[in-house]
Amino acid sequence: MSPTPEERAAEAPSPFMKETSEGAQELAERADTAPAELAKEEGAILRLPEGLVLDPGDVDVEFGEDETMIINMGPQHPSTHGVLRIMMELEGETVLRSKPVIGYLHTGMEKTGEELFYIQGSTNVTRMDYLSPLHNELVFSLAVEELLGMEIPPRATWIRMLMCELNRISSHIMWTATNGMDLASTSMMIYGFREREMILTFFEKVTGLRMNHNYIRPGGVAADLPDGWEDDVQALIDTIPHRVDEYDELLTGQPIFRERTEGVGIIGPELATAMSATGPILRAAGVPWDLRRSMPYMYYDQLDFDVIVGTVGDTFDRYAVRLNEIRESCRLVGQILEKMPEGDYRSQDKKVTPPPRARIDESMEALIHHFKIFTRGFEVPPGEVYTAVESPRGELGCYLVANGTNKPHRMHVRGPSFVNLQSLPAMLRGGLIADAIAIISSVDPVMGEVDR
């Protein structure tokens, strides 16, 4: 009897395939799962002194021993915003437990960070969260400057704030667009990308690139704002609030959108805090925690803005928080526009900041500094520091260990998407599988940052 094609395939493994296994990282059968892990996958994580707050059995579905089904979603799935893989155990259409499996985009950026000079570091971190690259550069630069004990000229800081707020707007608009697409509102996606492009065009004018700018560097920013930037920014903050009103009209009152988001994926304030969720997830749950307000960095304490909070903590609240944060950021940009001082756009410390191009032709000293900075970088005194900023997705932190050389000994980035993803099982449990799409989208994971 000749072997069947299946048998032949099993005998000779394809030379084109190297099998990797996620093994124990995947969701296993109930019988093979330890109780603690099962409770975690069921989203019953919160333990207060009075006991388990979420009862794993309170999902309103009857199910027998062998009637459930484990399905796999992703890593190649249009609504997972990259290569996120989620395994879910279903009874009919109800999600009983779930587990995100990540790592498909892991490129070892923290290891790469140890191989790069401090001056090259921001080219690396900017590629982590590619929807808000400027915040990554900012948190890295703040950490390096903290270790150097360096003063940054006021104009550089105000430019950083301007760019970061614009980046927050573009990131939230991008989220609104993709969230609309996940909920089958294709027009929202097209409008969202249109507005995002306006901001990216401004970024291109200032930094030379639409994304991955490497604009905020230790010591200041790479270049001053171009002539006529005030008009461009003014045009942006004149246009975008009107466009946001249009989104509001398109989505907020839309019965289908409300049906699909209201009461879906609820996460309460205690649970969100315990799961270390930050950003819009935490604020939608009603915790008024925004690092810009609560632990101000740069000059946010001089500006007037509101911290948007939700009440229920469902998908709709997270949408509303983000939409209103766009408006608040527009307010902030308007204030920054008025307050922008004159002065240097980067520190004049010759050891950290390269000299202007024109000086290199006339000054030997400038040439030496230029050469030294780009071939050997600068040295940072030994120490450890943790800095955090409020990125569009939550608390973005950078833990930097310096050992006195020109490269960091350890560069760890606390990606908000990575941490926020672990509250997914708690949000998904008991919901319908169709709602899973809306919930995953409302977490706003950027896989570049999750896997780093």
Added chain:
Amino acid sequence: MSEAAAPPTRPELPGVARASVRGQLVYHPRPEQYLEVVQALREASFVMCSDLCGVDYLRHPGRELPEGVSPERFEVVVQLLSFDLAERVTIRLQVAESAPACPSICHVYPGAEAMEREAFDMFGIVFTDHPDLTRILMPEDWEGHPLRKDYSPGRVPVQFKEAPGPR
């Protein structure tokens, strides 16, 4: 928050080595004190574990530590956050190279779960009593722990090297 509630304070924690670095409090507990310190801070308004990461000090031995703390190869660094105080504290726990293990803080801060898995994956630090200590970023069958200093960042063999050439 009711008005009757006592104002939030930092716990005293006698006997735990501490340092103040750039205005931020850093605790250096001994391994047996670690869970107590975490528990005490959790009860004293430090409600969120905002970050947990490992550090390998293999090639950076001469670091500054307060008196009484003996340096080890690995360190687990935990950042805790208090909403009421609007403050962070850092815990730096020394983990020996011979037995890279430390207790998990998942039952106190469930949010540390993924971060402990990442530290395990990248440094091979075993967190005892962790509900699901598996690799998180690397494939399950990966050998070694990439962020260790003695793990070479060298090349990975090309996946298609053995594949037949063009015909």
